[in-house]
Amino acid sequence: MAIRLAAALLVVSAAVDAAAPAAHPAGAHAAACGSGSWIGGSTDICHGVLVYRDYVYDDYGADTGLVGASTTCPTKGGGVTPTGDQRYPAGEEDTADLRELRLTVTGTRLVVTFTLNALFDQASTVAALAIDTDNDPATGGGAWPGLDVSSSGWDTFASFRAGMPGVTVDPAANTITASIPRPAGTTWRVQAATAQADGTVMNVAFRGLDEQGGWFENEQAAALATGDVSRFGQTVDVKDLQDGTTQVEPVGPGVHERVYESAYTLGRGEGMTYEGISDDPRPLGATFNYVGPYQPYGIYIPDKPGPHGLQAILPGLCVGIDARMASKSIETQFGEARNRILIAPLGRGPNGWYTGPGERDVLDAVADAEQSYDVDPSQVLVSGESEGGYGAFRTAELNPDRFAGAITWVGYTDCLNETPLAGSCPLYGADMDPVDFVSNLRWVPTGMLYSGADELVHVETAVAMQQAFAATGGPYIWWMHPAAEHDTYAVLDDYRKEALWSASLARPADPPEVTYRYDPATDDPAFGLVHDHAYWLSAIATAAAGAGSVDLTTQGCGGALPVTSPTTGEGTDPVPWTSIGAAVTGATPLVQAPRLSGTLGNVAALTVDAAATCLAGAPIQYDLTTDGPATVRFTDGRTLVLPGSGEHVGTLP
Numbered sequence: 229m230a231i232r233l234a235a236a237l238l239v240v241s242a243a244v245d246a247a248a249p250a251a252h253p254a255g256a257h258a259a260a261c262g263s264g265s266w267i268g269g270s271t272d273i274c275h276g277v278l279v280y281r282d283y284v285y286d287d288y289g290a291d292t293g294l295v296g297a298s299t300t301c302p303t304k305g306g307g308v309t310p311t312g313d314q315r316y317p318a319g320e321e322d323t324a325d326l327r328e329l330r331l332t333v334t335g336t337r338l339v340v341t342f343t344l345n346a347l348f349d350q351a352s353t354v355a356a357l358a359i360d361t362d363n364d365p366a367t368g369g370g371a372w373p374g375l376d377v378s379s380s381g382w383d384t385f386a387s388f389r390a391g392m393p394g395v396t397v398d399p400a401a402n403t404i405t406a407s408i409p410r411p412a413g414t415t416w417r418v419q420a421a422t423a424q425a426d427g428t429v430m431n432v433a434f435r436g437l438d439e440q441g442g443w444f445e446n447e448q449a450a451a452l453a454t455g456d457v458s459r460f461g462q463t464v465d466v467k468d469l470q471d472g473t474t475q476v477e478p479v480g481p482g483v484h485e486r487v488y489e490s491a492y493t494l495g496r497g498e499g500m501t502y503e504g505i506s507d508d509p510r511p512l513g514a515t516f517n518y519v520g521p522y523q524p525y526g527i528y529i530p531d532k533p534g535p536h537g538l539q540a541i542l543p544g545l546c547v548g549i550d551a552r553m554a555s556k557s558i559e560t561q562f563g564e565a566r567n568r569i570l571i572a573p574l575g576r577g578p579n580g581w582y583t584g585p586g587e588r589d590v591l592d593a594v595a596d597a598e599q600s601y602d603v604d605p606s607q608v609l610v611s612g613e614s615e616g617g618y619g620a621f622r623t624a625e626l627n628p629d630r631f632a633g634a635i636t637w638v639g640y641t642d643c644l645n646e647t648p649l650a651g652s653c654p655l656y657g658a659d660m661d662p663v664d665f666v667s668n669l670r671w672v673p674t675g676m677l678y679s680g681a682d683e684l685v686h687v688e689t690a691v692a693m694q695q696a697f698a699a700t701g702g703p704y705i706w707w708m709h710p711a712a713e714h715d716t717y718a719v720l721d722d723y724r725k726e727a728l729w730s731a732s733l734a735r736p737a738d739p740p741e742v743t744y745r746y747d748p749a750t751d752d753p754a755f756g757l758v759h760d761h762a763y764w765l766s767a768i769a770t771a772a773a774g775a776g777s778v779d780l781t782t783q784g785c786g787g788a789l790p791v792t793s794p795t796t797g798e799g800t801d802p803v804p805w806t807s808i809g810a811a812v813t814g815a816t817p818l819v820q821a822p823r824l825s826g827t828l829g830n831v832a833a834l835t836v837d838a839a840a841t842c843l844a845g846a847p848i849q850y851d852l853t854t855d856g857p858a859t860v861r862f863t864d865g866r867t868l869v870l871p872g873s874g875e876h877v878g879t880l881p
Contacts, residue, residue, distance in 0.1 A: 261274035262277065265487060265596050265599075268286075268524065272477055273469070273475040274476075276469050276470065276473055278332075278469060281328050282326045283435075283445065283485050284327060284485075285325065285500055285524060286310075286431060288449065289428060289431075290313070291312050291449035291452070292313055294313040311441050312445055320424075323344060323353050323499065324352075325422070326344060327344060328342075329342055329343070331418065334407070336409060337410055338407060339406075339407045340388075340406060342355040342404040342405075342422060343402055344402045345499050346499025350391075354374070354375070355404045355420070356374075356387040356388070356421050358382035358385045359418050360416065360419075361413035362413055363413070366380075366381070367381065372385060373385065376429055377429050377432075377452065378458075379419055379456065379458040380458045389404075392406075394407065414466050415464070415466065416464050416466060417463045418462050418463075419432075419433070419460060429457075432452070435448055437480075444485045479529070482528065482529060483526065485524050485549070486527045487524050489522055489523075490521045490522070490523050491521070491756075492754075492756070495519045498519065500520070504517040505519065510654060510657060511655055512579065513656075514579065515657070517579075518576045523576070523592070523593070525571050525572055525573045528553045529601075530563045530564050532564070533602075535602045535603060535607075536601060536604065537608070538568060538597055538607065539608075539610075540594055540608075540610045540611065541572050542572070542573065542582060542620055544612070546579065549572040552572050552613070558721075562730075565727060568607070573590045573594075575587075576589050579657065581618065581657040581658055582612075582619030583658075584659075584754075587752070588755040590610070590623050594630070606734045606737075608631055608632055609633045609634065609730060614637070617638060617639020618658055622658075622662060624672050626668070627762075628762055629763045632733040632734050632735035633673045633730055634672055636674070636677070638684070638714055639662070640656065640685050641663050643689065645661070645663060646689065650663075651664075660749070666700055669700070670700065671702075671763075673703040674697065674704045675707070676694070677805075678693075678706070678707065678708050678709070680709065682714045693706070694808060698808070703812050706807060708807070710804065710806075711804065724801050725801055738840045741779070741782075741789055744762040744768070745776070745778075765778060767833065769831070770832060771856050771857075775830065777829040778827075780852075783818045783822075784823070784824075784841045784846075785841065786820030787818050789818065791812065794809070795807070795811045796809075820842075821849065822848050824841070824848055827852070827853045828854045828855070829855050832857070833860075835860075835863060847881050850877065850880060852877075854870050857869075857871055866881075
């Protein structure tokens with residue numbers, strides 16, 4: 229049971245808001261101190277406020293050697309197995325997940341605000357603060373009253389829970405706020421933790437920037453198993469808090485967790501749920517466990533100045549956001565050699581199939597990294613393994629104008645491809661077959677690695693993908709490793725050939741030809757996902773149920789169309805392989821003229837960006853073939869009405 233403070237506690241309802249720019253590593257953009265997205269485990273002083281911002285979904289307590297079945301894969305509940313094995317009562321998941329801690333010296337008081345990732349019931353959570361005022365671990369210390377941990381050195385301790393005098397617990401804001409008499413001393417070592425109501429500590433503050441593990445809680449779980457959290461603390465000069473100092477902790481290269489705030493939530497709107505949210509009855513249907521606005525992604529920052537490339541690496545089924553980041557070969561071959569920031573979005577899964585909320589998370593994580601670091605927007609790639617490979621296909625196909633290229637390792641398509649039942653897999657949570665949307669990748673060169681002995685992504689589905697790419701005429705490479713299995717690439721950890729292949733990829737801003745297939749069934753408007761646009765086309769409306777297809781070429785800006793030629797190859801890394809593909813070997817120049825030509829299939833209307841196509845302000849010559857009536861609008865205000873099916877030739881004044 230937590231001790232009560234002898235002195236009356238001053239109720240403080242809000243923490244200080246601090247936003248001062250500070251120095252950042254080479255290649256990073258300036259950011260406000262203590263606001264915006266952050267690196268997990270970072271501690272800043274913002275205008276005299278000590279601000280610790282933690283990892284999220286890292287609140288699994290001690291590693292006692294047990295495995296909690298409610299959070300293991302591949303069941304629909306939970307996801308990546310954490311290192312800690314403590315669990316919450318049903319309905320209280322994540323309610324001791326510390327997101328942020330703020331300490332402020334106000335006169336003779338020390339004000340403390342714990343912000344949690346979720347809080348539904350005032351009585352569910354206890355917060356605790358321990359301070360070593362003489363900064364001497366040999367004096368004081370001991371068990372934390374009412375909690376199941378201890379530490380050395382502390383001589384001031386307080387715990388806070390609902391119902392204590394002067395403690396404000398606000399479930400709407402997810403905060404526990406109180407104050408204590410300002411401790412003595414000029415230098416403090418501060419420790420803090422959050423626990424369930426029974427004193428079981430789930431999350432410890434001040435763990436630094438270099439935690440490891442699926443949920444970045446390995447060291448925390450190990451320390452809590454011993455009951456001693458002495459290793460976790462932050463030393464602070466009290467004068468900095470009194471004088472309004474701003475000091476931002478530098479974040480060096482390497483693997484970290486980054487957290488951003490999403491505009492979208494699911495279900496109860498905060499935290500996580502062991503059960504997950506799903507309306508997909510398939511055994512491995514898309515399930516979303518991480519429902520709150522604060523979403524983590526793994527990040528690898530190369531030890532080079534910007535501008536950087538950026539590569540999203542989407543984890544496979546039940547793989548944590550740290551797993552690919554922890555690969556030394558990925559760090560070396562993609563991160564350092566290509567000077568790319570690498571990110572691994574959670575996708576709200578880890579069994580969300582990157583659909584709906586999962587796709588939103590990928591796009592938002594990419595956007596957050598672009599805004600937080602010096603990233604060249606023409607050098608952004610998407611990649612993934614297995615389910616993550618499906619996610620990479622899907623994300624690139626539905627958002628081709630965002631990416632310079634794609635790489636997939638044993639990327640799932642549909643388990644029944646090359647059979648009469650293609651597109652109706654009864655097992656997995658995919659909502660579309662990437663084979664059907666390959667034409668969208670005309671300007672997104674794609675490298676695919678497949679295995680001849682793959683027990684999950686069968687070789688016939690891999691062949692279907694290669695055939696689809698070959699039919700488009702665009703650049704791609706398809707590597708087949710006859711003796712490899714599903715996990716061969718992750719186990720052998722060698723990515724030389726695909727890293728080298730991707731070295732020179734660059735995204736064109738406004739290519740002269742746009743080929744795009746749009747199916748409203750892939751949309752999720754509740755998450756801001758409507759895929760009715762690509763490059764200089766937008767507001768595509770289909771004429772009937774199913775997908776519409778667009779293939780339009782503008783000569784307004786001149787330019788050229790690439791010419792590709794077939795390629796073959798062979799090698800031994802990481803196991804013997806052969807390759808088939810197509811590479812750009814030349815170009816066909818386009819005579820500059822205010823002309824628009826091409827075909828529309830099952831399209832009732834679309835909009836053309838007149839400026840991006842250099843068609844603004846001049847009569848437009850058109851040669852368009854449709855299978856029904858269609859309306860083509862231009863952003864300069866003109867409208868072309870095509871009355872029926874067939875070829876339409878003319879000039880739009």
